[in-house]
Amino acid sequence: MSKPREPADPSALLEWYDRHARAMPWRVGPSARAQGQRPDPYRIWLSEIMLQQTTVAAVKSYFEAFTARWPRVTDLAAAEDGDVMAAWAGLGYYARARNLLKCARVITSEHNGIFPDDPAVLLTLPGVGPYTAAAISAIAHDLPETVVDGNVERVMSRLYDEHTPLPAAKPILTEYARALTPQQRPGDYAQAVMDLGATICTPRNPACGLCPWRQSCTAWAMGTQAELPKKSPKARKPTRLGYAYLVRRVDGAWLLERRPDKGLLGGMLGWPGSDWNDAPEEAPPIRAEWKTIEAEARHTFTHFHLRLTVKTALVPMERQPSRGEFIELEAFDPTDLPTVMRKAFDLTRSK
DNA sequence: AAATCGTGGGG
DNA sequence: TCCCCAAGATT
Numbered sequence: 001m002s003k004p005r006e007p008a009d010p011s012a013l014l015e016w017y018d019r020h021a022r023a024m025p026w027r028v029g030p031s032a033r034a035q036g037q038r039p040d041p042y043r044i045w046l047s048e049i050m051l052q053q054t055t056v057a058a059v060k061s062y063f064e065a066f067t068a069r070w071p072r073v074t075d076l077a078a079a080e081d082g083d084v085m086a087a088w089a090g091l092g093y094y095a096r097a098r099n100l101l102k103c104a105r106v107i108t109s110e111h112n113g114i115f116p117d118d119p120a121v122l123l124t125l126p127g128v129g130p131y132t133a134a135a136i137s138a139i140a141h142d143l144p145e146t147v148v149d150g151n152v153e154r155v156m157s158r159l160y161d162e163h164t165p166l167p168a169a170k171p172i173l174t175e176y177a178r179a180l181t182p183q184q185r186p187g188d189y190a191q192a193v194m195d196l197g198a199t200i201c202t203p204r205n206p207a208c209g210l211c212p213w214r215q216s217c218t219a220w221a222m223g224t225q226a227e228l229p230k231k232s233p234k235a236r237k238p239t240r241l242g243y244a245y246l247v248r249r250v251d252g253a254w255l256l257e258r259r260p261d262k263g264l265l266g267g268m269l270g271w272p273g274s275d276w277n278d279a280p281e282e283a284p285p286i287r288a289e290w291k292t293i294e295a296e297a298r299h300t301f302t303h304f305h306l307r308l309t310v311k312t313a314l315v316p317m318e319r320q321p322s323r324g325e326f327i328e329l330e331a332f333d334p335t336d337l338p339t340v341m342r343k344a345f346d347l348t349r350s351k
Numbered sequence: 352a353a354a355t356c357g358t359g360g361g362g
Numbered sequence: 363t364c365c366c367c368a369a370g371a372t373t
Binding site for chain 1: 356357
Binding site for chain 1: 365366367368369370371372
């Protein structure tokens with residue numbers, strides 16, 4: 001690993017950001033910020049939780065819906081758990097939604113509804129880790145904290161031609177990033193590095209010709225930018241099988257089940273079903289005459305593929321389930337379900 | 352501390 | 363079809 005010819009200049013990146021900052025619903029852009037406008041910490045926090053491992057494009061509509069329905073953190077704190085989980089449905093990583101509610105309630109009851117600016121205090125909040133604590137501190141409060149997300153890791157690995165594979169390289173990349181963080185406009189700077197990573201210093205085909213840090217980039221000098229950052233090889237995903245039972249009562253009600261808070265899809269509504277493994281045993285939630293849908297519901301989670309066999313039944317009013325509870329037709333909205341469960345539902349209507 | 356935890360888009 | 367990737371946190 002060699003040194004860059006000229007040290008990277010944070011103000012050069014800020015000048016680039018002044019011209020190329022992306023517009024986002026939660027963002028106060030550089031010009032508005034220069035005129036004294038400040039972001040709402042609640043909106044910054046909410047956006048940062050939603051953006052964890054999630055694309056900006058996927059987050060936008062959810063952010064608009066949440067802020068329209070719950071304009072302040074105290075509104076969110078007062079929401080019903082089921083309403084928040086339903087509003088989060090489809091966005092994934094559902095522990096974020098459970099922690100979001102916990103955090104809103106802690107902020108409301110223990111912090112007078114006001115977000116702290118100290119990253120050490122922010123770190124104690126549910127769902128707030130090192131990245132998010134630094135992001136809230138820097139972006140919402142303009143304190144010189146260093147954000148290290150996937151963008152920053154990629155930018156730093158190239159700037160310093162760091163070939164140590166992630167995640168082992170994280171500490172040294174964090175130190176590179178910390179050393180560059182300026183005292184002036186730290187909030188804009190944090191967003192600038194991430195915008196650079198998202199639009200110029202991209203994973204594939206980086207637009208080095210447009211990069212304000214090109215002259216400082218060791219990978220650019222060495223021609224290694226395309227192979228950085230290095231990453232440890234990841235295991236292939238196994239395929240698991242399972243059964244889902246979609247039970248309709250004669251009055252139109254559907255049999256649904258709230259999943260336990262721990263584990264996959266924790267806290268979400270779903271169809272009663274079997275375990276998901278190599279050879280699942282059937283686990284019908286009610287006595288009925290079952291029909292098997294020809295097509296399977298296929299879905300890929302973070303660490304496995306799932307092939308779900310969907311069984312349907314129509315049952316009389318008096319029939320009692322061993323699991324789950326019937327939800328009236330008017331109260332049922334398939335968009336309240338996580339995607340895999342919505343796929344199973346869609347199979348019942350696509351024939 | 353490696354494993355777990357979703358989803359949709361792009362190459 | 364398959365893999366990679368996205369403003370990571372938790373246990």
